[in-house]
Amino acid sequence: MSTKETIEFRKQVVEEVLEVYPEKAKKNRRQHIAVKDSECASCAVKSNAKTVPGIMTARGCAYAGAKGVVWGPVKDVVHISHGPVGCGYYSWGNRRNLADGEIGVDNFVPFLFTSDFQESDIIYGGDKKLEKIIDEVVGLFPNAKGVSVLSECPVGLIGDDIESVARRMSEKIELPVIPVRCEGFRGISQSLGHHIANDAIRDHLLGKGPAREIGPYDIGIIGDYNIGGDAWASKKILEEMGLKVVNIWTGDSTLEMLQNGHLVKLNLIHCFRSMNYIAKHMEETYGTPWIEFNFFGPTKIKESILKIAAQFDDYIMEKALKVIEKYAAPMQKVIDTYRPRLEGKSVMLYVGGLRPRHIVGAYEDLGMEVIGTGYEFAHNEDYEKTIPALKEGTLIYDDVTALELEEFVKKLKPDLVGSGIKEKYVFEKMGLPFRQMHSWDYSGPYHGYEGFPIFARDMDMAINSPTWKSIKAPWTK
Amino acid sequence: METCTKVTKEWLNTQEYREKNFAREKLVINPAKACQPLGALLCALGIEASLPFVHGSQGCAAYFRSTLSRHYREPVAAVSDSMTEDSAVFGGQSNLIEGLKNANALYSPKVIAMFTSCMAEVIGDDINAYLGNAKEQEAIPKDLPVALANTPSFKGSHITGYDTMLKGLIECLATPRQEDKINNRLYVVPGFDTYTANLREYKRLLKVMDAPYTLLPDQSDVLDAPNLGTYELYPGGTPITEMNDALNAASFLFAQTYSTPTTRKYLAGMEVPVEVISMPIGVEKTDKFIEAVAKFTGKEVPEEITIERGRSIDAMTDSHQYIHGKKFALFGDPDVLIGVVSFLLEMGGEPVHIVCTNSTPLFKKAMESMLASSPYGQTATLYAGKDLWHLRSLLVTEPVDMLIGDSHGKWAARDANIPLVRIGFPITDRVNLHRYPIVGYSGVINMITMIVNTFLEEKDRTSTDPYFEMMR
Numbered sequence: 001m002s003t004k005e006t007i008e009f010r011k012q013v014v015e016e017v018l019e020v021y022p023e024k025a026k027k028n029r030r031q032h033i034a035v036k037d038s039e040c041a042s043c044a045v046k047s048n049a050k051t052v053p054g055i056m057t058a059r060g061c062a063y064a065g066a067k068g069v070v071w072g073p074v075k076d077v078v079h080i081s082h083g084p085v086g087c088g089y090y091s092w093g094n095r096r097n098l099a100d101g102e103i104g105v106d107n108f109v110p111f112l113f114t115s116d117f118q119e120s121d122i123i124y125g126g127d128k129k130l131e132k133i134i135d136e137v138v139g140l141f142p143n144a145k146g147v148s149v150l151s152e153c154p155v156g157l158i159g160d161d162i163e164s165v166a167r168r169m170s171e172k173i174e175l176p177v178i179p180v181r182c183e184g185f186r187g188i189s190q191s192l193g194h195h196i197a198n199d200a201i202r203d204h205l206l207g208k209g210p211a212r213e214i215g216p217y218d219i220g221i222i223g224d225y226n227i228g229g230d231a232w233a234s235k236k237i238l239e240e241m242g243l244k245v246v247n248i249w250t251g252d253s254t255l256e257m258l259q260n261g262h263l264v265k266l267n268l269i270h271c272f273r274s275m276n277y278i279a280k281h282m283e284e285t286y287g288t289p290w291i292e293f294n295f296f297g298p299t300k301i302k303e304s305i306l307k308i309a310a311q312f313d314d315y316i317m318e319k320a321l322k323v324i325e326k327y328a329a330p331m332q333k334v335i336d337t338y339r340p341r342l343e344g345k346s347v348m349l350y351v352g353g354l355r356p357r358h359i360v361g362a363y364e365d366l367g368m369e370v371i372g373t374g375y376e377f378a379h380n381e382d383y384e385k386t387i388p389a390l391k392e393g394t395l396i397y398d399d400v401t402a403l404e405l406e407e408f409v410k411k412l413k414p415d416l417v418g419s420g421i422k423e424k425y426v427f428e429k430m431g432l433p434f435r436q437m438h439s440w441d442y443s444g445p446y447h448g449y450e451g452f453p454i455f456a457r458d459m460d461m462a463i464n465s466p467t468w469k470s471i472k473a474p475w476t477k
Numbered sequence: 478m479e480t481c482t483k484v485t486k487e488w489l490n491t492q493e494y495r496e497k498n499f500a501r502e503k504l505v506i507n508p509a510k511a512c513q514p515l516g517a518l519l520c521a522l523g524i525e526a527s528l529p530f531v532h533g534s535q536g537c538a539a540y541f542r543s544t545l546s547r548h549y550r551e552p553v554a555a556v557s558d559s560m561t562e563d564s565a566v567f568g569g570q571s572n573l574i575e576g577l578k579n580a581n582a583l584y585s586p587k588v589i590a591m592f593t594s595c596m597a598e599v600i601g602d603d604i605n606a607y608l609g610n611a612k613e614q615e616a617i618p619k620d621l622p623v624a625l626a627n628t629p630s631f632k633g634s635h636i637t638g639y640d641t642m643l644k645g646l647i648e649c650l651a652t653p654r655q656e657d658k659i660n661n662r663l664y665v666v667p668g669f670d671t672y673t674a675n676l677r678e679y680k681r682l683l684k685v686m687d688a689p690y691t692l693l694p695d696q697s698d699v700l701d702a703p704n705l706g707t708y709e710l711y712p713g714g715t716p717i718t719e720m721n722d723a724l725n726a727a728s729f730l731f732a733q734t735y736s737t738p739t740t741r742k743y744l745a746g747m748e749v750p751v752e753v754i755s756m757p758i759g760v761e762k763t764d765k766f767i768e769a770v771a772k773f774t775g776k777e778v779p780e781e782i783t784i785e786r787g788r789s790i791d792a793m794t795d796s797h798q799y800i801h802g803k804k805f806a807l808f809g810d811p812d813v814l815i816g817v818v819s820f821l822l823e824m825g826g827e828p829v830h831i832v833c834t835n836s837t838p839l840f841k842k843a844m845e846s847m848l849a850s851s852p853y854g855q856t857a858t859l860y861a862g863k864d865l866w867h868l869r870s871l872l873v874t875e876p877v878d879m880l881i882g883d884s885h886g887k888w889a890a891r892d893a894n895i896p897l898v899r900i901g902f903p904i905t906d907r908v909n910l911h912r913y914p915i916v917g918y919s920g921v922i923n924m925i926t927m928i929v930n931t932f933l934e935e936k937d938r939t940s941t942d943p944y945f946e947m948m949r
Contacts, residue, residue, distance in 0.1 A: 022582050024575075051535055053558040054576030055583060061536020084595055084630035085505070086512030090540035093885070094547065094905070103888065105485045110888055111866075116505040117631040122599060129503050136504040139497060143485055153534060154631065157565060157599040184534040185561055185596050402554070403583050406708065422542050425552040429708040471706045 006393040010035045010412070014395070017407040025052045032398040036390050047398045048379045050188045056402035058350070058422055059376050063087050065193025066182030066200075067150040069274055069353075073097035073225050073250040074258065075107045076145040077178075078137045081114045082130060082162065083152025087184070088114040096439050097225045098232075099252045106143045113137070122154055127165050134169045134177060145255040146176035148200075156183035176255065178204040189377035189399070190352070191273065198277040201258050206282070209259025217243045217312065220264040222279050222290065223271030223354070226251025228444020233451045234270070234295050240326075241309060242319040249275060262286035266311050268293050270447075273353040273375075273382055295447045296355075297362025297455070298331040327449045335365060338456040341464055343367035345415035348408070350374050350400055350423065351437045357386040359418075359437070362446075366456055371412055374400050402426070416463050431471045433462040490892075495870035499863075506866035507885065509808045510835040512630035513638030514594050515541045516669055516736070518555055520642040521590030521624075523694020525714040527646075528586035530623075531557035532573055532604055533594030548671060548903035549700040549911060554710055556580045560596055569597050570607045577608075577623070578616040584710060587717050588650060589623045592642055598629035624649035634835035636736035636810055639669040643694065644740045650720040654747050662689045662719070663773045664726040666740065668733025668756065668812055671902035671911060673701035678914035679732065682767070685781055688774045691719040691726070701912060724749055730769055732756055732916070735811035735840050757916045758816025758924075759823050760789060766917075782918075789918035792925050793824060799929040801825030804856075804877035808832035808868055808886060809901040811840040816915075817881060817900060818857075819847060820924060828857040830871040836861035865889055879928065896931045900924070 001009065014033050018026050031046035051057045060068070063081075068091045071079055081088025092112040101107025115126060115133055134147055147169075149162050162179040170177040180200045182193045219238065224231040231251035238245050246264060247257040261267070262282040267290035269279050279290040291311065293304035302324050309320035345368045349356050356373040363370055370390065374397035375382060383396070390396070395408060406426060409417060417427045418437040427434045435441050435458060443458050445451040488494055514531060518541045521529040531538040538557035545553040558576030560569045580589065591604060604625050612619050626645040628638040643666070665683065667676055676697035683690040698713025724747050731737045731753040744751050757766035763786075771778045805821055805828045807814055818828050831844065841861050848854030860867060865885060872880065872893035880890045883901035890897035904910050914920045933949045940946075 020583055022578055025579050025582075050561065051559045052575075052579060053572045054530075054556050054579030054581075056554065056556050057535055057559065058539065059535055060539040061534050064536050064539070084512055085508055085510060085634070086515065086537070086540065086594075086630045089508070089511045090515075090544050092507075094543070102486050103892075104489055112507050114505045114508065115503065116508060119629070119632055122631055132503040136501045140494075140501065140504075140506075153595040154599045157596065184536040185565055188559075188561060190536075401583075420543075421546050422539070422553070425546060425550060426708050429552065429702065429704055429706075431704070431706040471704055 003392045007035050007037045010393060010395050013408065013411045017404055017411075020403065025055065028052050029401070029404070033400075033404070034396045036387060036392055036394045036396060038392060045383045045396050045398050047375070047383055048188070048191060048377070051399055052401075057399060058402070058420060059189045059399060061184030061190065062182045062186040062193035062196060063150060063152055063184045064091065065190030065274070065377075066180050066197040067091055067193075068095055069190065069225065070194055070197035070250055071148050071150060071180060073099065073109060074148075074253050074255065075099040075101050075109050076143070076254045077148055078108050078111075078113055078141055078144045078146075079148045079150060080130075080133060080137070081112065081152060082126065082149050083115065083154050084117045085114050087152045088112045094439075095225070096227045096442070096444070097251055098229050099226070104141070108141065108144065117154060122158055125158060125160050126155065127160050127162070130162060130165050131169055134173065138173045138175070144175070146178065148178045148180055150180045151183050153184045156181065156185070176204055176208075191377040191379070194274040195277055198275060198281075201261075201278055202281050205255065205258045206261060206278070207259070207286070209256050212260055212263050214263050214265060215244055216265065217316065218246045218264045219243050220247035220249065220261055220267045221245055222249045222261070222267050222269045223275040224248060224251050224447070225271070227438075228440045228446070230445040230447035230451065233445040233448035236450060237295065237301070237305065237323060237448050238268075238308070240319070240323045241305065242316050243308075243312070249278075262288045264288060266291065266308075268308065270295065270358075271353040272385070273378060294358045294361065295451075296359045297365040297452055298327070298335075298449070299365050300358070300361040301449065301452075331449065331452060334453045334456050338460050339367045341460050344369070345463055346371045346412075347416045347418060348372035348395075348412065348414040349437065350376070350397070350405055350419040352376050355437055357382070357389050360389050362452065362455055363459075365452070366459065368416075368459070370394065371414055372397065372408060374398055416459065431468055433465065433468065435459065435462050490873040492874050495874045498867060498870045506864055508834045508864040509832065509882065509885065510634040511544070512635060513628035513633055513641065514592050514630065515544060516635035516637065516639030517590070517592035517626050517628045517642035518553070519545065519635075519669065519671070519696065520639045520646070520694055521592070522553065522699050523696040523714050524588060524590065524646055524720060525717050526587035526711040527714060528580060528584050528589050529555035530576065530580060530589050530591040531555060531594055532569060532591055532602065533557065533560055533596045535559040537594035544903060545700075547905045549673070550908070551700045551702060552708065553700075554584075556584070565596065565600060568600060569602045570610065573602075573604065573607045574611040574614060574616045577611050581617045581621060586711075587622075588646070589621065590626070590642060590646060591623055592626040592628045592638065592645075594628070595630050598627065598631075622649050636669045636835060639736050640739045643737070644743045646694070646720065647723050647740065648743070650717065651723040652721055652725070654724040654749060658725050659727060660722050660725050661727055662691050663770065664691045664693050664723060664729045666693055666729060666731045666733070666737060668731065668736040669810060670733070672913075672915060673697045674912050674914040675916045675920070678917045678919060682782070682917055683770060685779055686767070686770050686774060687776060687779070688770050691715060691723070693720070693723065728752060728773055730754065730773070732766065733812040734815075734843075735837060755819070756812040756816040758813070758920060759820030760786070760793070760918070760921060761823060762816055762819055763917050763921070785918045789921040792922045796925050796929045797824055799932055800925075802827065803879065803932070804829045806830035806832070806868065806872055806877045806880045808834070808865065808882040811836060813901055815840070815844060815847065817924070818844065818854075820921065822847070822851040822853045824925075825853055827853050829875065829877045830868065831857060831859045832863050832865070832868045832871075833859065833861055834864055869893070879931070896935055898927050898931050900927075
């Protein structure tokens with residue numbers, strides 16, 4: 001098919017798939033889906049809007065964005081899931097944000113701390129209980145550097161005042177107690193939770209850390225949650241370049257890193273969506289500059305290394321070039337191994353914050369083509385950043401429903417689907433290779449030079465697994 | 478900093494810390510319980526062409542689906558009506574009505590199983606009235622059954638939600654009991670059971686015993702669906718026709734006690750004969766199941782079953798030496814705990830610490846009386862309402878040889894340097910365990926295999942040269 005034919009075909013597919021909806025839902029959903037067509041000025045994607053009730057969305061809630069994404073990885077803080085037991089239980093130990101530290105001593109990442117609301121707490125309020133809980137936290141975990149209170153739906157609905165509890169308790173225990181108003185009903189996705197979490201860092205921690213001299217090469221990584229060790233892989237490159245990573249937000253991070261996020265020469269943003277707010281704030285308030293970067297796949301890594309080095313002096317640029325040179329051969333070897341096995345294979349993605357665009361280059365390094373992509377909770381600026389990275393005819397879908405994604409995949413027939421746990425087994429039942437692209441399917445890291453060989457191996461393993469060949473029984477027609 | 482860290486780590490393992498830890502009153506750390514709607518969702522999946530519908534925040538639905546998918550490694554379908562801030566002000570009726578309309582148009586379910594999450598419960602949404610209005614407004618056909626369950630997360634746990642949804646489904650789908658229309662079937666309710674193989678095992682045993690039966694609900698084909706190259710949204714479940722006829726059941730047999738009281742009470746009120754037994758884990762409890770079914774059929778227990786039982790006893794005597802006198806800690810749901818502890822006692826194993834976060838007074842009484850009646854139960858303590866951080870303190874101050882529980886126990890087991898045998902829910906770090914039954918006589922053999930081979934692996938892995946032997 002020519003590009004023009006592809007565009008027309010995919011536009012047709014969209015119309016066919018939308019047919020299933022009642023009129024109101026159809027009208028709504030049509031605005032969220034587009035085919036990249038440079039000749040079509042009106043082909044924009046609506047985003048960051050309410051999900052249509054009753055369709056099967058992959059989206060989560062503000063609590064998931066605030067606790068699961070932003071606050072959960074901060075290792076030396078005790079994060080209290082404030083409300084009934086469920087939210088904390090379901091977000092316990094399954095995001096793969098690795099942290100280095102002694103568990104229960106100065107690393108509380110693999111824990112679930114909950115106020116386990118009962119009916120009486122709903123009736124009488126949970127503020128007193130929260131005070132007692134914070135006292136108990138300090139008694140049992142004396143090395144904790146602070147306490148965060150992540151409120152679940154009922155807390156906001158019954159009118160509890162966790163802010164004043166936090167203020168009182170912070171004075172009493174002489175540690176930061178950070179109220180995070182991330183009730184799940186706020187906003188329309190995880191996204192508002194990220195924002196609320198950023199604001200809590202801004203209001204309660206930033207600029208309140210111990211004084212620190214800023215070294216000439218001090219930098220911070222913002223929006224890397226260390227999934228499967230991603231942040232460590234990114235850090236390795238930056239340090240080989242001669243830079244000093246003093247903060248990571250928030251993968252494997254500490255309370256002090258959040259307090260001193262502005263005390264760097266430059267902040268590097270990986271996941272723009274979840275942490276752009278605070279990066280912009282640091283720039284406006286403290287003059288700390290930030291740039292975006294992309295450490296997925298050797299092409300983007302090289303571009304990013306050069307972009308980052310250009311912010312510093314010749315010393316760094318020289319080292320940066322050496323890093324690029326050092327890894328050129330090993331990366332080429334990865335490409336030589338896997339590209340012949342993956343060349344021309346197509347991928348459809350549906351993920352979260354940055355990956356629907358950031359990871360496109362890594363697939364291209366392997367000779368693969370992204371033919372469909374979309375975000376769970378992006379805003380317009382994310383799509384503005386994404387569309388230029390895509391080929392003509394790429395299908396773009398925002399807050400795609402389970403049914404749409406199934407139908408799009410059936411019609412576009414990609415060789416690989418990359419999405420989340422809720423989607424994984426649907427496509428595997430269809431006999432389609434799949435990789436979880438939130439959790440790296442329990443593999444990783446995928447960032448950096450360390451990550452690319454693992455990424456390449458994993459994609460090859462999924463697509464070329466011999467297991468797919470056994471699906472059809474020899475006696476069936 | 479370094480020394481401070483070291484001191485504290487050791488302190489966590491002290492008796493002093495244990496006392497401090499047990500003195501906590503409000504803070505809950507690593508509880509072994511989820512919330513009601515998760516259980517409601519699991520229940521709903523076990524009915525033919527049933528679409529679970531969360532009335533509440535969409536994040537809840539995402540969490541339940543992910544959690545179940547991670548355990549089963551299967552797709553889990555559920556919709557929500559995505560209530561947001563404006564619903565907090567105006568109530569969730571408009572979301573509910575629009576949600577029903579869209580869900581029905583997209584997924585053509587035979588029944589919608591609607592249950593609530595926190596938000597709807599706190600603001601006091603009347604889902605029954607809303608449903609009436611939805612039908613009035615023709616958002617969905619008047620004859621589309623919608624089962625309702627109020628499942629607030631701040632009461633009970635996942636097993637409560639399972640029970641409430643089950644009652645809701647029967648209430649919604651079953652026609653009133655008519656004495657002249659009593660069917661000949663035994664309706665078997667597995668309870669909150671996350672082993673698809675357990676469900677298949679019940680069906681196999683019932684078939685061998687020639688008992689006409691309905692398994693209600695039955696997620697075995699839904700959460701252990703074959704890969705045939707196509708995705709089926711509704712791959713199985715208890716047939717709707719058998720749901721319709723549920724109140725005309727000859728009898729109901731409940732294979733779990735603590736995850737089913739509401740449904741049992743409802744059925745008894747409808748004058749349906751109800752029998753409840755312990756979850757058939759271990760020989761004695763399986764015997765009770767077989768006897769209950771035989772009582773129902775009025776037939777002799779087939780020889781095949783006696784032979785099968787004999788094989789499991791053979792496995793027990795063959796390997797009693799590896800379990801006898803070994804000390805165990807366990808945690809999990811009440812029904813599973815009663816069963817697994819009963820099995821250990823039969824093997825001469827000694828349960829020491831039993832942690833049940835979602836304990837009830839009746840369960841406590843039953844567990845304590847079972848322990849008291851066995852010479853191997855004398856050293857055991859049931860810690861009702863405690864969590865896995867309490868359990869950790871127990872393991873490091875009063876060591877045992879093995880921990881039995883779900884994947885969340887892996888940190889405590891690691892700190893205590895003992896193996897964890899995974900029985901329960903969720904199991905997210907091992908494959909296929911839900912495909913091996915723990916109920917019935919075959920469950921006995923499977924549990925022996927898991928427990929004994931884990932001990933023997935440990936022994937091989939840790940033994941020095943002279944003691945590294947060919948035979949164990």
